[in-house]
Amino acid sequence: MSKQPVTVIGLGPMGHAMASTFVDNGHAVTVWNRTASKADGLVAKGATLAQSPAAALSASELVILSLTDYDAMYAILGDATDALRGRTLVNLSSDTPDKARAAAAWAAEHGAQYLTGGVQASPVGIGDPKTFTFYSGPASVFEANKGVLELLTGTDYRGEDPGLAALYYQLQLDVFWTTALAWLHALAVANANGISAQDMLPYVSGTVAGMPDFFGFYTARIDAGEHPGDVDRLAMGVASVDHVVQTARDAGIDATLPAAVLEVFERGIAAGRADDSFTSLIESLKKPSA
Ligand code: NDP
Missing domain, CATH: 1.10.1040.10 (N-(1-d-carboxylethyl)-l-norvaline Dehydrogenase; domain 2)
Structure with a gap:
């Protein structure tokens, strides 16, 4: 059975390391970044650069976000909300617990499932199981995606409240x-x-x-x-x-x-x-x- 496709939105040092790790593990990876040139190295090793945020969402059920903050998520996905239905957003961007809770409600309004993550690793620690990431959100969504997320870091699930991982x-x-x-x-x-x-x-x-x-x-x-x-x-x-x-x-x-x-x-x-x-x-x- 082929491995689950993954989309990574945001290719700063973290998102880049995450997309690279998924490619190295044999996943079909679609990426999108505001500054498209940051995808060049990933495309060279087999990732696909989506032409729009909507196309990036449509490419995979599992969508990882690695952005400076949550405002960047709305800036990118605000015009692509029709493509959110049926997706699972895993937001590994830093922001406040309240912003994480609001984002989970926003995702639900648009028919998407949502997990918050707080990564306790630097980019060089991505792919190292000794590092870990706090997660929170629906337990069933976490369990369904845990195996893929553990390619990035170990996991520490904190509970259903989407604000907990951010906290x-x-x-x-x-x-x-x-x-x-x-x-x-x-x-x-x-x-x-x-x-x-x-x-x-x-x-x-x-x-x-x-x-x-x-x-x-x-x-x-x-x-x-x-x-x-x-x-x-x-x-x-x-x-x-x-x-x-x-x-x-x-x-x-x-x-x-x-x-x-x-x-x-x-x-x-x-x-x-x-x-x-x-x-x-x-x-x-x-x-x-x-
Ligand atoms: P960067 O700030 O370097 O990259 C952030 C990404 O966000 C880039 O892809 C950038 O796009 C995008 N972005 C920011 N603002 C906007 C906007 N308004 N519209 C569209 N895109 C936007 O962060 P890192 O990759 O270093 O980190 C990502 C997240 O992970 C952050 O929340 C950070 O706090 C967290 N983190 C980082 C660690 C680290 O050591 N670097 C360690 C643990 C967590 P563009 O390329 O076009 O600028």
Whole structure:
């Protein structure tokens, strides 16, 4: 039996890697991209370039979307809604949970099934089963397409609510982008002191590698709503963050990021939590006015 045809719409680095993986696995792949030239390499290896979004939808029941955001999906498919009936859209683009829920309703209005995906891999991780993607939407739709989707990455099905995969994805990116910028900030301070990124690599890697233990220690306390200052006190934390800010300023480096951290710590102190753990700041974050 021949393999299921797949359409991929959006050929940035991610969509390109996905379409390439489907071709490598023997699927008939149809692609469409606003900038058509990005399909050249894929066409050379056997993919078909659709002449319009409607033609791309008509070519395969399973349609993967890999776009900058959901607005791009409406920009592309808004004039091709007649071709949505009977399709299964798997949207692997980043956006908010609310946008994902609205997109699922929009797809249903036009007779299409819909899954949300949040890819936890870079383009080089596509095709590697050790990476994974969060999925949500109807379980039956996920199960029916799981085998093909697992050619891209492993899968982690989060539930029926189409917003859930987007939510889990954004929660990881909340940690990822802030951590990645903290790394760049530390490197800027290091460079200003004659220390290279390479010199820093083992140390910063060690700090990040210690984070799972750190999270593990505090997780049960946070879930219990308990923030005792037996291991760390917010009064210590605020002084420590202030030292980070001052070290950056002394080196002539932008201190916006640690200053934002300091501002949250200071709000915790102002709320009377000096003797509690820094984890009590979650209460300040939940109620920005408190
Ligand atoms: P890019 O932003 O490089 O590519 C996005 C695609 O969206 C391109 O095909 C682009 O078309 C298209 N596009 C954007 N706006 C419009 C529009 N208004 N109309 C038509 N087409 C549009 O993204 P990536 O490929 O890197 O990523 C795709 C998705 O995957 C994103 O949501 C990203 O957040 C997510 N992601 C990316 C990762 C990465 O490491 N790159 C990792 C995990 C997730 P054109 O080529 O014509 O510009």
